[in-house]
Amino acid sequence: MDKSVPQIGQIAKVLRGRDPGEYAVIIGIVDTRFVLLADGDKRKFDSPKKKNLNHLQIQNAISSEVESSIRETGRVTNAKLRFAIAHFVDRLRVEAQEKGE
Template identity: 65%
Template sequence: MSALEYMPEIGRLVKVLRGKDAGSYAVIIQVLDERFVLVADGDKRRFDQSKKKNVLHLLMQPVVSPEVADSMRETGRVTNAKLRYAIQKALQGKGD
């Protein structure tokens, strides 16, 4: 499975591969360009302190949270609780 299989898009769940957040999950809240996105997890990495990440350092998951995507489309922001919920829901579905 290649990293290019899933495109970076708002609401997509990602696993962080590099940096001090390595091994954790986050949600893409903004696509800056073809190389960089902003991610947040609603916990250690809140919406207001989102992290700019190189897409090469992220493992795109097959899950896109409609709650996060809709919220970003409608209001341009998303609550930290919604980010935590999206990650928790996705991980429960994965079973790891």
């Protein structure tokens, strides 16, 4: 598991909890152990999920739209969160097809 420092706008895969296998975007960093996640759908920006980093698989993808929006205005639209996750999942699917899985 990658123990690098999580960043705002980074995609994370939930490993444990109510939504295992779901993807969400890191919209806040609480401390060295916890981050705030939202997916724009079940978990809106205004009520993010506080999640232990040990229960997440941090992905290498960072959504620049989400990151810059939070940096500039302190918030991001739920539509942008949904778009960032959909874009990431589509890219994963294309990469898997190219590998012939």
